[in-house]
Amino acid sequence: MATIRVATDGDLDAVAAIYAREVREGTATFDLTPPPRGKWEGLLASSHPGDHFLVAADDDGTVLGFAYSSEFRPKGAYDGTREVTIYLDPAASGRGLGRTLYDDLLARMAAGGVRTALACISLPNDASEGLHRACGFERQGVLREVGRKFDRWIDVVWWQRILAD
Ligand SMILES: CC(C)(COP(=O)(O)OP(=O)(O)OC[C@H]1O[C@@H](n2cnc3c(N)ncnc32)[C@H](O)[C@@H]1OP(=O)(O)O)[C@@H](O)C(=O)NCCC(=O)NCCS
Numbered sequence: 001m002a003t004i005r006v007a008t009d010g011d012l013d014a015v016a017a018i019y020a021r022e023v024r025e026g027t028a029t030f031d032l033t034p035p036p037r038g039k040w041e042g043l044l045a046s047s048h049p050g051d052h053f054l055v056a057a058d059d060d061g062t063v064l065g066f067a068y069s070s071e072f073r074p075k076g077a078y079d080g081t082r083e084v085t086i087y088l089d090p091a092a093s094g095r096g097l098g099r100t101l102y103d104d105l106l107a108r109m110a111a112g113g114v115r116t117a118l119a120c121i122s123l124p125n126d127a128s129e130g131l132h133r134a135c136g137f138e139r140q141g142v143l144r145e146v147g148r149k150f151d152r153w154i155d156v157v158w159w160q161r162i163l164a165d
Contacts, residue, residue: 002064002097004104007053012040014063015055018087027122027154028087030147043068049112050082056092056101064092067101069109072118080115086131098131106135110163117163122147123155137161 007015020034043053053068065088072081084105088097109117119137121128129139137159145153 002056002058002092002100004054004056004101007044007055007066007068009041009044011055011057011063011066012037012044015040015066018063018065018089021090022087027147027149028125028128030122030149030154032149043070046070048082050080050109050114052105052108052112054101054105054108056088056097064089065097065101067098067105069105069114069117080113081118082109082114082116083118083120084109085119086128093127098127099134102131102135106161106163114163117161119159120156121159123157129157129159132159132161135161 016034016037019029022028023031023034043051048071051069053066055066056064058064065086067084067086069082069084072078072083084102086098086101106117117137119132121132123142133139138161140158140160142155142157144155146156147154
């Protein structure tokens with residue numbers, strides 16, 4: 001049984017390792033090289049009431065995945081909009097953990113006054129689109145061939161969920 005909790009500095013190496021695998025082997029992220037530890041430290045340090053950084057850990061404390069909300073664009077009028085991101089260890093996928101992490105993250109965002117959550121998904125990604133659909137997001141629009149990785153052009157689609165009236 002996994003526990004969902006707020007991330008700490010001690011989780012960041014495990015978080016970075018999960019993400020680095022997708023950087024090297026997948027197209028869910030458009031990063032081409034793993035980011036420095038400072039990226040994760042910066043997310044953890046955010047004091048914005050809509051920003052949260054959660055991990056899912058198993059009984060012995062092993063980090064199975066993480067999800068966070070962060071700034072969408074650095075302009076004041078976007079303050080009530082946050083972008084959400086989620087990555088699981090592949091061995092932990094497909095058994096409801098993404099849904100559990102996101103339900104917790106979205107509840108914290110709503111409590112923090114966030115108006116709308118956005119997610120940018122590279123295509124194809126049936127698991128991520130399924131997760132966002134299951135969590136009440138709406139599919140808003142495709143941007144064609146905006147990424148290039150592994151020698152091919154990749155589309156992205158934006159999904160949105162309004163969290164408050
Ligand atoms: C995307 C990801 C977070 C999903 O997490 P998960 O734990 O596998 O998803 P869950 O088991 O919680 O499933 C959530 C929902 O998505 C649906 N879903 C999961 N995989 C699916 C698939 N391959 N096709 C269609 N729907 C799928 C489930 O049916 C479930 O819906 P339900 O609650 O109505 O039954 C996980 O697969 C992952 O980390 N992938 C690699 C990184 C990634 O793509 N991150 C997203 C970047 S945008």
